[in-house]
Amino acid sequence: MTQLSDRVLNMATSATLAMAAKARELKAEGKDIIGLSLGEPDFNTPDFIKEAAIQAVNDNYNSYTPVDGYGELKDAIITKFKRDNNLSYTPSQIVVSTGAKQALANIAAVLLNKGDEVILPCPYWVSYSDIVKLNDGVPVEVKTSIENDFKLTPQQLEEAITPKTKMIWYSSPCNPSGSVYSKKELRAIADILQNHPNIIVVSDEIYEHINFIGGHSSMAEFDDMFDRTVTVNGVSKAFAMTGWRIGYIGAPEAIARACNKMQGQITSGANCIAQRAVITALNESPSRVQYMIDEFKLRRELILGLLNDIEGFKTNVPEGAFYVFPDISHFFGKTLKGQYIENATDFSLFLLEHANVATVTGIAFGNPSCIRISYAASQEQIIEAIRRIKDAVS
Ligand code: PMP
Numbered sequence: 001m002t003q004l005s006d007r008v009l010n011m012a013t014s015a016t017l018a019m020a021a022k023a024r025e026l027k028a029e030g031k032d033i034i035g036l037s038l039g040e041p042d043f044n045t046p047d048f049i050k051e052a053a054i055q056a057v058n059d060n061y062n063s064y065t066p067v068d069g070y071g072e073l074k075d076a077i078i079t080k081f082k083r084d085n086n087l088s089y090t091p092s093q094i095v096v097s098t099g100a101k102q103a104l105a106n107i108a109a110v111l112l113n114k115g116d117e118v119i120l121p122c123p124y125w126v127s128y129s130d131i132v133k134l135n136d137g138v139p140v141e142v143k144t145s146i147e148n149d150f151k152l153t154p155q156q157l158e159e160a161i162t163p164k165t166k167m168i169w170y171s172s173p174c175n176p177s178g179s180v181y182s183k184k185e186l187r188a189i190a191d192i193l194q195n196h197p198n199i200i201v202v203s204d205e206i207y208e209h210i211n212f213i214g215g216h217s218s219m220a221e222f223d224d225m226f227d228r229t230v231t232v233n234g235v236s237k238a239f240a241m242t243g244w245r246i247g248y249i250g251a252p253e254a255i256a257r258a259c260n261k262m263q264g265q266i267t268s269g270a271n272c273i274a275q276r277a278v279i280t281a282l283n284e285s286p287s288r289v290q291y292m293i294d295e296f297k298l299r300r301e302l303i304l305g306l307l308n309d310i311e312g313f314k315t316n317v318p319e320g321a322f323y324v325f326p327d328i329s330h331f332f333g334k335t336l337k338g339q340y341i342e343n344a345t346d347f348s349l350f351l352l353e354h355a356n357v358a359t360v361t362g363i364a365f366g367n368p369s370c371i372r373i374s375y376a377a378s379q380e381q382i383i384e385a386i387r388r389i390k391d392a393v394s
């Protein structure tokens with residue numbers, strides 16, 4: 001029998017991808033499943049980006065690229081950071097990777113030694129915890145409350161810090177809660193970190209443009225945080241380019257160089273055609289993709305209104321991304337359609353079976369009272385999905 005490594009045996013399967021695969025399987029069997037599990041825009045990649053990719057194919061971009069990305073792409077990223085975030089990076093501080101996911105995996109690989117702790121405000125994005133563990137780190141989950149919009153307070157951060165704390169990782173706008181940290185809130189966190197100069201911040205800003213309140217703030221904007229913050233971003237979400245697999249970081253030079261070295265042994269760099277297309281995407285004004293953000297905002301209003309009409313669903317008001325993260329603990333200990341609901345996983349599976357709607361258990365995001373519902377789906381699908389959920393739980 002094949003003996004697999006402890007490393008992979010101890011790793012959880014990505015819950016978002018697993019649920020999406022399960023929904024696909026059921027659909028293939030002929031079941032009418034509405035998939036609200038995967039965080040993936042349902043739009044097509046905009047034509048101006050597709051045309052740049054076609055041009056790159058015809059121009060014979062087919063060789064290995066520099067491991068950390070084409071120079072022109074790094075320039076476009078530098079321009080984007082300056083234009084959208086007022087951050088001034090140099091080329092040696094930028095690394096392009098195969099998705100923000102690989103960027104995060106690189107960061108963990110180059111910074112963590114055995115037993116180093118990474119503070120993860122809960123709920124956190126599904127892969128953070130396993131990426132940390134895979135690299136011998138210890139995730140330190142810090143619970144936040146729906147009453148505080150699922151945001152970490154400075155006091156909670158202070159209490160979580162130990163001599164072993166190496167990093168803090170968070171996303172803003174947050175997947176899965178949709179919470180957006182204001183500049184003032186980030187400053188309060190930065191103030192705590194002033195007493196702990198060795199802790200590095202990983203600020204995952206992949207939902208930057210999907211922001212309904214306007215005004216995105218980056219931790220690296222603060223002069224005293226710039227040299228200890230890794231800003232992670234990518235094109236999957238705002239440009240509807242999940243399958244193109246391009247993400248990037250702006251980082252202190254030593255970290256960027258280490259990520260480059262790591263990537264050189266693992267992927268040799270990201271796909272050349274996708275990189276060429278992303279040069280075009282980032283050089284354009286973000287207003288080119290505003291139509292998608294406007295639509296996400298309409299869907300947010302729609303889904304919040306529909307969910308608030310169901311007894312037992314308690315939500316915060318997400319200010320960005322395209323998820324709602326309702327607390328459904330009201331149903332724990334109850335029997336619905338003959339099925340006993342002990343926890344969020346049972347509830348999510350119940351919805352799949354009895355409402356034909358795919359969601360993701362909050363347990364995967366470090367919050368066992370909630371489920372995540374993605375509203376990256378058409379308004380018709382959202383209306384029908386929530387109608388089915390309401391019927392199933394009533
Ligand atoms: N960070 C967050 C918060 C995400 O939701 C995702 C989801 N895709 C990623 C990173 C990874 O994105 P990418 O597709 O660029 O790997």
Ligand code: GLU
Nearest residue numbers: 014016017037038039175
């Ligand atoms: N980030 C998306 C999500 O949270 C895509 C899935 C994944 O990358 O795991 O659903």
